Amino acid sequence: MINTTTDNIDATIPIGNNPKAIIYNPANDLIYVTNSNSGVISIINTTTNLITDTINIGNSLGTGLFGIEINPINNTIYVTNRGLNIISLINGTSNTLMGNISQTIGKFFSPDGIAYNYDNGNLYVTNRGSDTVSVINSTTKTLIKIISTDGIAPSSIIYNPVNNYLYVANTGSDTVSVINGTTNDVVKTISTDARPIGITYNEYDGNIYVTNSINGTVSVIDGLLNTVIDTIEVFGNNNNLTGIAFNSNNENVYVANTNAGSISILG
Amino acid sequence: MTEKGPPGYSTNYSNGCEGKIKAGQAKVCIITNEVNPPQPVIPPQSRLSVIGTISGFTSPYGMAFKSDNNLLYVTNSGMLNNMS
Numbered sequence: 001m002i003n004t005t006t007d008n009i010d011a012t013i014p015i016g017n018n019p020k021a022i023i024y025n026p027a028n029d030l031i032y033v034t035n036s037n038s039g040v041i042s043i044i045n046t047t048t049n050l051i052t053d054t055i056n057i058g059n060s061l062g063t064g065l066f067g068i069e070i071n072p073i074n075n076t077i078y079v080t081n082r083g084l085n086i087i088s089l090i091n092g093t094s095n096t097l098m099g100n101i102s103q104t105i106g107k108f109f110s111p112d113g114i115a116y117n118y119d120n121g122n123l124y125v126t127n128r129g130s131d132t133v134s135v136i137n138s139t140t141k142t143l144i145k146i147i148s149t150d151g152i153a154p155s156s157i158i159y160n161p162v163n164n165y166l167y168v169a170n171t172g173s174d175t176v177s178v179i180n181g182t183t184n185d186v187v188k189t190i191s192t193d194a195r196p197i198g199i200t201y202n203e204y205d206g207n208i209y210v211t212n213s214i215n216g217t218v219s220v221i222d223g224l225l226n227t228v229i230d231t232i233e234v235f236g237n238n239n240n241l242t243g244i245a246f247n248s249n250n251e252n253v254y255v256a257n258t259n260a261g262s263i264s265i266l267g
Numbered sequence: 268m269t270e271k272g273p274p275g276y277s278t279n280y281s282n283g284c285e286g287k288i289k290a291g292q293a294k295v296c297i298i299t300n301e302v303n304p305p306q307p308v309i310p311p312q313s314r315l316s317v318i319g320t321i322s323g324f325t326s327p328y329g330m331a332f333k334s335d336n337n338l339l340y341v342t343n344s345g346m347l348n349n350m351s
Contacts (some may be wrong), residue, residue: 002321002339009323010338019342022329031331031340045342046333099325201270205314220315234317249337253315256327256341263327266315 001049002254004247007265011049016040021068027075028092034065034079041079043063043095053095057081064195067114067156069123071138078123080111087111087125087136101136106143108134113157117181119164124179126154126168129155129168133168133177134155135184145184156199158208160223167208167221169196176210176219178226188226192219198244204251209266211255218244218255218266234264276300 003010008253016035019042023032030052031044043053057065057079064083075092081100085108089098102108110129117124122144123136131152135144151170154177158167164181169192176196178188193212196219200209207229208221216239220230234241235257243256252267270278277300284296328344 002341004332004337004339007319007321009321012343015342018344020328020344022331022340022342024331024333024340031333033329033342036344039322046336046338144348230315232315232317243329243342245332245339247332247339248334249332252318254330254332254339256324256330258326258328258344261324261326262320263321263324263339264317265319265321265328266317 002173002263004250004252004254013044013049013051015042015051016054020066023068023070023077025075025077025092027070027071027072030092030095032068032077032090032206034068037080039065039083041077041090051123054093055090055097055202057097066112067126069114070118071116071121071123072118073121075139076138078114078116080108082110082112082123082128085109085111085206087114087123089141097123101141103134103143105136106146112155113168115159115164115166117159117164119181122181123236124157124159124166126157128153128171131170131172133166133179147184147186148178150186150189151175151177155197156198158218159200160201160206160208162206162223165226167201167210169210171195171197171213174212176208176221190221190226192228192230193217193231198242198256200244200246200253202251202253203245203248204246209244209246209253211244213240213242213258216241217256218253232266234266235260235262270298275303277303 017038018036032043067080077090087101109127113126133147150228153173166178166179194214198211206223240258281297325343
């Protein structure tokens with residue numbers, strides 16, 4: 001954990017195999033981590049900062065847990081499983097596996113990122129293998145629509161609560177697709193630097209921040225105009241920028257430099 | 268003599284618009300309203316740049332921020348059993 005007051009590492013917590021995505025659940029004050037290689041979700045108590053529970057998703061293929069999202073209305077955690085092409089549901093009260101969503105028609109294809117639309121309660125899942133986004137009704141757990149992204153290898157996705165749009169990083173085509181959360185149509189495709197992969201919404205300035213893993217840059221997309229207004233040089237080429245997060249206390253943005261083993265602070 | 272022009276225009280007066288006139292005297296006053304040139308549009312910019320770097324991770328990947336304890340949780344994807 002990084003103490004963002006001092007910007008020092010406070011502690012290191014033993015986790016599972018190849019931890020990837022991570023999310024904080026304000027409903028129960030717990031952190032959930034997807035361990036991609038073992039098919040296990042680790043749950044951390046944020047008071048003690050110790051593992052309190054693990055949930056085995058049962059990934060027989062060995063790899064695949066990637067994205068994670070929370071539905072605050074019903075306190076359900078959703079996990080994308082690229083190996084099994086399913087979305088697993090975890091009850092945030094009991095921390096048990098509730099079941100899976102697996103489409104017979106309009107099947108998930110290497111599902112990666114997932115985002116919850118606070119306006120209509122739908123889930124948006126990027127299918128990295130079919131260049132699409134599946135729209136799922138989180139109540140009925142049924143497919144509403146499959147959206148062609150107009151890009152290649154869609155990965156991370158983020159929701160903008162101001163305009164009810166969703167932004168998809170298309171890792172294979174160096175673009176971001178903008179989806180209208182009401183009509184579920186792609187309304188714009190924005191060019192970025194090479195290999196966009198991580199994406200976050202900055203609630204302070206209303207902009208979308210995208211890590212470009214090849215160029216070592218972050219593209220800043222105006223959240224109203226939907227145009228790139230800045231490209232920030234972060235860590236040079238080929239340092240594999242990946243995750244990105246917004247700190248609502250100090251309004252800084254944190255960028256994971258995966259190859260360099262460091263975190264850059266944008267402020 | 269003065270006149271207030273419409274918004275976005277500048278008002279110019281000829282020499283005949285100045286001073287006073289006597290009874291029976293005639294003066295020609297010409298008032299011209301010229302449209303103002305458009306102001307240059309300054310594109311919006313991000314206010315952010317790199318202000319620091321924290322080392323000591325192994326293939327950091329995902330991050331989650333918890334505001335009440337001001338902690339940022341980072342997954343170290345390249346190592347087994349590790350998260351900072």
